[in-house]
Amino acid sequence: MEEMKGIILEYVVEEYLDEDDDDEVGFDSPLISSGIVDSFSMVSLKVFLEKKFKIKLPDDEATPEAFDTVDSICVLVNKHLGK
Amino acid sequence: MSNIGSYDERLEGFDWNIARDVLDLRDDELLNIGHMASDRICKRGMGGKTALIWEGFGDAKKQYTFDELRVLSNGFAKKLQDAGVKPGDRVCVFMDKIPALYISFLGILKMGGVAQPLFSAFGDDSLEVRLKSAGTKAVLTTQKHVKKVRKIRQNLPELEHVIVVEGKPEKLKDGEVFFDVEKESPVQEFECFVSDEDTPSVLHYTSGTTGQPKGAQHAHGSVLGQALTASWVLDLQDEDIYWCTADPGWVTGTSYGIIGPWVLGVTQCVLDQGFTSARWYKFIQDNAITVWYSAPTAIRSLMRDGTKLVKQYDMAALRHLCSVGEPLNAEAVVWSEEAFGKPFLDTFWQTETGSMMITNYPGMKVKPGSMGKPFPGITAAVLDLKTNEPLTEPGQVGLIAFRPGWPSMFREYRNQHDVYASKFVGAAADAKPEDLRNDQDLWYVSGDRASIDQDGYYWFVGRDDDVINTGGHLVGPFEIESALIEHEAIAEAAVVGKPDEVNMEVVKAFVTLNEGFVFDDMLELGVMNFIRKSLSPLAMPQEIEVMEKLPKTRSGKILRRYLKALEWGEDVGDLSTLEDD
Numbered sequence: 001m002e003e004m005k006g007i008i009l010e011y012v013v014e015e016y017l018d019e020d021d022d023d024e025v026g027f028d029s030p031l032i033s034s035g036i037v038d039s040f041s042m043v044s045l046k047v048f049l050e051k052k053f054k055i056k057l058p059d060d061e062a063t064p065e066a067f068d069t070v071d072s073i074c075v076l077v078n079k080h081l082g083k
Numbered sequence: 084m085s086n087i088g089s090y091d092e093r094l095e096g097f098d099w100n101i102a103r104d105v106l107d108l109r110d111d112e113l114l115n116i117g118h119m120a121s122d123r124i125c126k127r128g129m130g131g132k133t134a135l136i137w138e139g140f141g142d143a144k145k146q147y148t149f150d151e152l153r154v155l156s157n158g159f160a161k162k163l164q165d166a167g168v169k170p171g172d173r174v175c176v177f178m179d180k181i182p183a184l185y186i187s188f189l190g191i192l193k194m195g196g197v198a199q200p201l202f203s204a205f206g207d208d209s210l211e212v213r214l215k216s217a218g219t220k221a222v223l224t225t226q227k228h229v230k231k232v233r234k235i236r237q238n239l240p241e242l243e244h245v246i247v248v249e250g251k252p253e254k255l256k257d258g259e260v261f262f263d264v265e266k267e268s269p270v271q272e273f274e275c276f277v278s279d280e281d282t283p284s285v286l287h288y289t290s291g292t293t294g295q296p297k298g299a300q301h302a303h304g305s306v307l308g309q310a311l312t313a314s315w316v317l318d319l320q321d322e323d324i325y326w327c328t329a330d331p332g333w334v335t336g337t338s339y340g341i342i343g344p345w346v347l348g349v350t351q352c353v354l355d356q357g358f359t360s361a362r363w364y365k366f367i368q369d370n371a372i373t374v375w376y377s378a379p380t381a382i383r384s385l386m387r388d389g390t391k392l393v394k395q396y397d398m399a400a401l402r403h404l405c406s407v408g409e410p411l412n413a414e415a416v417v418w419s420e421e422a423f424g425k426p427f428l429d430t431f432w433q434t435e436t437g438s439m440m441i442t443n444y445p446g447m448k449v450k451p452g453s454m455g456k457p458f459p460g461i462t463a464a465v466l467d468l469k470t471n472e473p474l475t476e477p478g479q480v481g482l483i484a485f486r487p488g489w490p491s492m493f494r495e496y497r498n499q500h501d502v503y504a505s506k507f508v509g510a511a512a513d514a515k516p517e518d519l520r521n522d523q524d525l526w527y528v529s530g531d532r533a534s535i536d537q538d539g540y541y542w543f544v545g546r547d548d549d550v551i552n553t554g555g556h557l558v559g560p561f562e563i564e565s566a567l568i569e570h571e572a573i574a575e576a577a578v579v580g581k582p583d584e585v586n587m588e589v590v591k592a593f594v595t596l597n598e599g600f601v602f603d604d605m606l607e608l609g610v611m612n613f614i615r616k617s618l619s620p621l622a623m624p625q626e627i628e629v630m631e632k633l634p635k636t637r638s639g640k641i642l643r644r645y646l647k648a649l650e651w652g653e654d655v656g657d658l659s660t661l662e663d664d
Contacts, residue, residue: 034357035356
């Protein structure tokens with residue numbers, strides 16, 4: 001679980017934040033509701049999760065709420081990994 | 084009682100001067116939007132009234148009265164003037180929906196500048212194209228977004244001033260100036276630029292099928308159309324608390340997210356936070372919002388979370404709902420009645436029209452799924468696709484067109500007169516813009532298709548070109564295709580809209596690869612992120628399909644319409660010009 005959190009957080013920081021951004025992003029930091037990841041960009045995050053973890057996330061489960069923190073994303077991914 | 088009263092009665096003997104009556108505007112008063120939205124409201128005794136209620140991330144909240152709006156916008160106006168910005172110069176506002184965006188917008192107009200708001204999610208390529216086209220003299224931005232300006236500044240010789248209005252001053256680089264208007268000495272008095280109805284005011288960029296985005300130039304006279312439609316369609320009244328969810332980087336966010344409500348002296352709310360249904364409902368509840376102007380994409384997202392969630396919040400204050408950006412489907416209208424006890428009323432207009440053109444009205448029967456009827460004073464028609472003559476039989480599909488001359492009509496496409504002239508059926512290519520927009524024998528063609536039913540209601544059919552409407556925002560395929568081939572793996576690209584349940588359309592790209600590249604999951608993701616960062620999240624392809632070769636005409640032109648027809652399951656039409664099968 002911790003490894004998965006680390007992978008997702010690293011991707012978010014690399015893809016959605018600039019090098020000199022002051023934002024401190026942690027596992028429980030809001031991503032969608034803070035505007036770090038907007039609703040359109042959620043698609044690329046979803047694709048990343050599907051490719052990386054070899055799962056399929058149904059559209060009706062890939063909601064802004066489910067994607068709002070690294071923690072909540074891990075819950076969703078684990079569900080589809082059958083954990 | 085609604086402001087419009089009876090739609091049918093308003094049609095009789097309509098004269099746009101009624102907008103002056105609604106504003107109580109004398110002929111000798113200054114027609115400057117910045118002045119009218121702040122100074123004038125104070126002069127009318129409403130300086131102490133709340134103008135803006137703003138909420139941001141992390142429970143941040145701010146409120147401003149009209150008098151504070153007046154003084155702070157004076158501050159921006161003076162700052163720009165002192166810096167050497169002259170009337171007519173383009174000043175870009177590039178920031179999130181923070182208070183400084185709204186206040187500086189008025190300040191630019193007060194000193195005679197042309198406000199050029201740009202969507203803060205634009206990447207550096209999108210930003211560069213628009214700043215270069217506009218010959219922008221100054222950019223107002225924030226520490227968060229100035230990085231994108233830095234990347235392209237060396238390509239923008241006309242850009243003289245980069246003013247950072249929020250963040251840490253110590254983070255600035257050479258050539259950038261920090262200016263937090265709220266920490267500066269208040270500027271109590273500022274002599275506004277004496278503008279008239281044809282003085283340039285706002286420059287909004289909009290996408291077309293071919294070429295780069297076009298700058299639709301508006302003028303201060305637009306305020307008459309914006310005020311009257313805000314009064315009659317949005318039904319804004321003195322005691323209302325109004326929320327327009329649009330970003331001022333797009334025309335709705337300025338026409339009805341700044342100008343319309345404030346020149347009428349109405350309190351408006353802004354939520355600068357990412358979308359979640361619960362957050363939106365809480366915002367409406369906490370601020371007792373009475374009038375709400377939103378977009379079908381947002382409404383459909385709310386629908387996905389169901390009515391159960393809505394019922395957890397107190398929505399009792401809401402009295403009037405409107406929608407804009409793309410056609411509002413009948414299901415969404417029916418759902419809003421179930422969820423909020425009232426329907427969303429669809430409104431149709433576009434960047435170029437500056438104000439609402441075909442809409443539904445308070446008190447007029449709503450036909451779910453219909454665009455409504457033309458605003459009083461607007462002569463509309465659907466034109467035959469071949470002859471360009473108005474269709475007279477109900478149900479026939481044609482091009483939505485308007486007789487030119489309404490107050491909010493755009494004055495020009497910046498530096499693209501030929502494209503402007505091409506929007507008027509039957510116009511001479513060398514006709515002057517002022518002649519085109521006043522010639523009642525011409526039709527201005529919107530680029531959308533519709534039909535009219537036996538009761539005079541308009542029904543949207545679709546775009547007449549390849550422009551993609553995603554989440555209510557127009558995205559030009561050419562701009563994305565140009566960016567795609569900048570990626571090292573992409574040889575050729577064609578971009579079309581793909582049907583989407585929530586956003587109406589999303590971007591789909593068909594590509595061929597350069598030698599040596601293998602398309603796999605990570606390359607697909609890499610290309611998506613490449614476009615997201617260089618253009619914007621809206622332009623990012625949601626799906627990428629690799630082809631051996633793209634379908635082309637014998638003359639080598641990529642057949643976008645063929646790909647689009649395949650995506651939409653439509654007849655692919657005449658393929659006789661296809662390069663090969």
